[in-house]
Amino acid sequence: MDLEKTLLRKVGEAIQRFQMIRDGDRVAVAFSGGKDSFTLLEALLLLAKRAPVDFTVCAFTIEQGKFLRPIQPIGEFLRERGVEWTYYRDQPSHRLLDEQPDHGCDLCSRYRRRAVYEVVNGLGANVIAFGHTADDFVESFLRNAMFTGRLSALPPVTMSSDRDFRLIRPLCFVKEEITTAWAAQSGAPIVPCGCSQKTGTVRRKLRDLFADLEKEHPHLRETMLSAMGNLQPDRLLDPRFLDPGLLPGEAPAPQPKEAELFPIFTES
Numbered sequence: 001m002d003l004e005k006t007l008l009r010k011v012g013e014a015i016q017r018f019q020m021i022r023d024g025d026r027v028a029v030a031f032s033g034g035k036d037s038f039t040l041l042e043a044l045l046l047l048a049k050r051a052p053v054d055f056t057v058c059a060f061t062i063e064q065g066k067f068l069r070p071i072q073p074i075g076e077f078l079r080e081r082g083v084e085w086t087y088y089r090d091q092p093s094h095r096l097l098d099e100q101p102d103h104g105c106d107l108c109s110r111y112r113r114r115a116v117y118e119v120v121n122g123l124g125a126n127v128i129a130f131g132h133t134a135d136d137f138v139e140s141f142l143r144n145a146m147f148t149g150r151l152s153a154l155p156p157v158t159m160s161s162d163r164d165f166r167l168i169r170p171l172c173f174v175k176e177e178i179t180t181a182w183a184a185q186s187g188a189p190i191v192p193c194g195c196s197q198k199t200g201t202v203r204r205k206l207r208d209l210f211a212d213l214e215k216e217h218p219h220l221r222e223t224m225l226s227a228m229g230n231l232q233p234d235r236l237l238d239p240r241f242l243d244p245g246l247l248p249g250e251a252p253a254p255q256p257k258e259a260e261l262f263p264i265f266t267e268s
């Protein structure tokens with residue numbers, strides 16, 4: 001497999017299908033130091049040189065106190081390649097780590113989001129690119145369906161709540177075999193995050209489940225990605241998308257609030 005060709009084809013397809021990048025955009029890559037964000041940065045730098053769309057790329061790293069090795073070698077690696085890289089040590093995240101070492105992802109992500117917008121504002125970028133892969137999309141789809149009672153995954157493209165930034169995930173069609181191979185081939189000084197080493201998490205269990213099932217069904221993740229782009233809402237249980245054949249004058253049944261749905265589905 002020609003790794004670069006495959007990577008650029010998949011990233012290009014995502015960018016085009018979801019209208020992620022336009023002429024004049026300045027794209028800031030959220031660079032965590034892991035294989036996925038490294039692959040994303042490289043792909044966007046290559047596309048910026050070759051694509052007909054005129055855009056620029058920079059990168060930034062938010063330090064939240066979870067890196068397992070010093071991050072500086074990454075900075076050197078990027079600067080040697082002429083990448084504009086900003087490193088930001090987020091003090092509130094470090095205080096959070098001191099005061100609540102066992103805090104969950106919700107809190108950590110909230111702190112990171114605030115820091116991201118602060119940093120990107122200073123970089124003059126209008127687009128923020130995240131390194132979520134196809135694996136992240138299918139895992140979050142299953143996680144949401146199984147643990148939150150919602151059919152949803154991650155948005156490949158969306159606007160920040162104040163609409164100041166377009167948030168994009170150009171690796172949505174790229175599986176982690178590709179990012180792993182790309183990172184190994186490039187010799188990038190990958191810096192792992194402490195959380196990536198955790199065992200026994202739902203995420204880890206879903207990964208193991210996919211790995212097991214894919215021994216017999218090798219295109220499982222691709223099929224799930226296709227399913228996410230091929231909704232049949234009238235084959236689900238959401239009355240907003242069903243046609244009960246109401247006659248003129250018949251009113252639709254009142255619908256329960258989302259939080260009230262769960263008792264209907266439980267046995268007791």
Ligand code: SF4
Pocket residue numbers: 066103104105106108109193195196
């Ligand atoms: S996995 Fe770790 S770094 Fe990522 S959001 Fe959760 S707590 Fe934060």
